[in-house]
Amino acid sequence: MNRRQFLKSGLFAAIGTLALSVYNKVHADIKNSTEKESSATASSGTITCTYCQQCEGCPLGIDIPKNFNIYNQFKADNKKENFISAYESIKEENRADKCVSCGICKSKCPQKLDIPILLKDVAELYKKLS
Numbered sequence: 001m002n003r004r005q006f007l008k009s010g011l012f013a014a015i016g017t018l019a020l021s022v023y024n025k026v027h028a029d030i031k032n033s034t035e036k037e038s039s040a041t042a043s044s045g046t047i048t049c050t051y052c053q054q055c056e057g058c059p060l061g062i063d064i065p066k067n068f069n070i071y072n073q074f075k076a077d078n079k080k081e082n083f084i085s086a087y088e089s090i091k092e093e094n095r096a097d098k099c100v101s102c103g104i105c106k107s108k109c110p111q112k113l114d115i116p117i118l119l120k121d122v123a124e125l126y127k128k129l130s
Helices: 003-043 064-077 080-089 104-109 115-129
Strands: none
Touching: 064 080, 064 104, 080 115, 104 115
16 A cells, blocks of 8 residues: 555545544434433423324224323313313223223334323323322
């Protein structure tokens, strides 16, 4: 390898190393910002459901978006009576407490929410408040 080839290969190696370090820095910044957003949302106590309805089709007929919506409304306004009334307005067979954790809905969720666990939270809140 002559001097010119040696310098050229060293230059490419340096560029590659620089590009990799920039990529790693950007990737770390994106990951940190995503974690901050997630933790901020989680600290509010709300379910981060976007009501896209991709989870629909529960074999038991649970109305997942509606259960999540009334839960989030309670977390926003803290009105116990409104939550109880809204939960009881859902047909009994469509309520969160009927979930058997089959996971079909979880596999459909684009937000990767653990829907069965979250439905359990909704049902537990109802038991606690009623």
